[in-house]
Amino acid sequence: MAVCVAVIAKENYPLYIRSTLTENELKFHYMVHTSLDVVDEKISAMGKALVDQRELYLGLLYPTEDYKVYGYVTNSKVKFVMVVDSSNTALRDNEIRSMFRKLHNSYTDVMCNPFYNPGDRIQSRAFDNMVTSMMIQVC
């Protein structure tokens, strides 16, 4: 489903980015980068918003003609950005939410690993597997 999944740290540098399409990967990277502005805008708009699951999920950040970009932010300001193909009309909001939830859970597991230093690139195989499962799902 997801064409590209990215985990961006609080300081807005990527901790993990992966795309299904090997070509045009740069394009996805650029899209993710531009989406960060939208994410920040949404975060600031929330202001004193209560942080709950709803708030964590930012929803559709912005659509392009081919793709839609969804965002999700954790309480520690770690952002998950997901790019999905617009042709996947069957994708509902709930599914996106569940995907983000899985991402969040996997990210938490990575964090629990004492050998992982926050701020490092995520090299966990379990995380990779989970992301792969998500990306393959769509196809």
Added chain:
Amino acid sequence: IMELCGATRLGYFGRSQFYIALKLVAVAQSGFPLRVESINTVKDLPLPRFVASKNEQESRHAASYSSDSENQGSYSGVIPPPPGRGQVKKGSVTHDTVQPRTSADAQEPASPVVSPQQSPPTSPHTWRKHSRHPSGGNSERPLAGSGPFWSPFGEAQSGSSAGDAVWSGHSPPPPQENWVSFADTPPTSTLLTMHPASVQDQTTVRTVASATTAIEIRRQSSSYDDPWKITDEQRQYYVNQFKTIQPDLNGFIPGSAAKEFFTKSKLPILELSHIWELSDFDKDGALTLDEFCAAFHLVVARKNGYDLPEKLPESLMPKLIDLEDSADVGDQPGEVGYSGSPAEAPPSKSPSMPSLNQTWPELNQSSEDTAIVHPVPIRMTPSKIHMQEMELKRTGSDHTNPTSPLLVKPSDLSEENKINSSVKFASGNTVADGYSSSDSFTSDPEQIGSNVTRQRSHSGTSPDTAAPPPPPPRPQPSHSRSSSLDMNRTFAVTTGQQQTGVVAHPPAVPPRPQPSQAPGPAVHRPVDADGLMTHTSTSPQQIPEQPNFADFSQFEVFAASNVNEEQDDEAEKHPEVLPVEKASDPASSLRVAKTDSKTEEKTAATAPANVSKGTTPLAPPPKPVRRRLKSEDELRPEVDEHTQKTGVLAAVLASQPSIPRSVGKDKKAIQASIRRNKETNTVLARLNSELQQQLKDVLEERISLEVQLEQLRPFSHL
């Protein structure tokens, strides 16, 4: 042959010796003369045949050969082939023998797969030799080479796996030993050491020899299918290491400590990170003993060159049997205290109920014993049960979820209490109030509400008393009715004039509409509930007497509660109630009893009240008494409920106004009330202690359930 291969000279079979011996056996079996040179000259030697169990031995032999050959081959790949062998006394011969053997046996690695499963019980000695060879050989070979070659062997050929099993079993320990070196305590129990130190070789040989048969057999059987199996020595070593970090074998190693420990293994952080991911089964950031052993084993394997698996091998999975058992066990206790879903509360209640019910009979007996004079305890039990249940549930819920469990339980309890004369319930409420006040006030309003509901139910169902009573003691309310007379009479007889007075009292009291009485108790309840907070201790005691008091109160109300007026402030409240309800009388009398128990001064007041009550009942004609008694019985559930709920205070208050009226009988009433109060005190004290015990049990169950919940967490995460 043994002499030829040099074993006799050496006194043991090193690997080279073993190889040579086998080769010589093959030579001999082939009919060639046994000479040292024959090993080299005869190239295409068939495999030696061992008589015992051909298949096994052949397979084993073949396996050993293949493993040896493969090992040697692998070694040769990594290290110059048996230069170590050169160390053997036979020297160059081994080198050559190895080579041809390798070539000859290389063809057979697949063949001897025959019976790897059969552990070599019949010829353990061969294995022993084999192990010795490895020990001799390992000492000569560097550690690095062994690792990567073992896995393919182990997995590729079951036949060779026998040998590989031995090897694999041996190889991890050696690397482990190497690694152990930095950990300071190389386990001598681990068989083979890669350390070149000959001493270690000898020790390992010895250990191997001693432990070989069992271990190797085990290893063979276990390692056949699973190269990740942890051997006993390894496990023991892991456990020892675990203890150095965390003395409690059931405890956790925090992530930071584990990180430091495993970093010593000098593996790259990425691999350690992956090992952690694999081994931290429940993803809690800490390692249990099983998880630690799995992680350790993975590190050892990795150091040996094994690739890390993508998934945790089954043999390394932490044992979850305990969780299953605990889960099964946990379902039953599902105690109130467990903060799980309210759904657990109902099931938990059922077990708690029986337990409580069990305690109730005891209480009954005890109360009966103590209150031999008072048959009331029998009636009390239902309410006591309710009370205890209420308490336990409240306490449990208070400790865990002040909100939902309380909602669940008080409602349930209220229903139960409704059924029973709520004396106990009232007392339970009071006690529960005492608990709940400390935690949350939700229970209080609920209790009060439940009390109110109970009142209504009681008023409506007072005659029924036994209506919605799940618990066994319920029927007692009905008994109370029928037996109320008896009880009253017995009380009257036992407790003395007071009781009789009380019994007789109701008739003397101008007929009060029960409905009025019902609301009266209801009114009292909330009030009493508040007042009961302070009288929780005594309320239970008074509960047993409430039935009496129910009767008594009426008497007191009518008779003369003047005596206690002065002493009991609560009694003053009662005058208001008295005119309205007979029920209040029991409450007042109870309260009077309470206060009396508290202060002997008050007892005097109550005594007169009781006496008055007691006397007055005597006075009235029997018919009205019976009528009253019946009505009182009906009221009693209400009254009892009220009195119990609100506590004896209400009763006392109610009785107090009546006390002044029966001034003349104060002395007797006081004495009777004193006696009664003392008895109720003892009963209540016993009840309290039992409730405390139940509370402790519930808390323990709660703790155990919480532990089980934590153990079950991985499943939720997975």
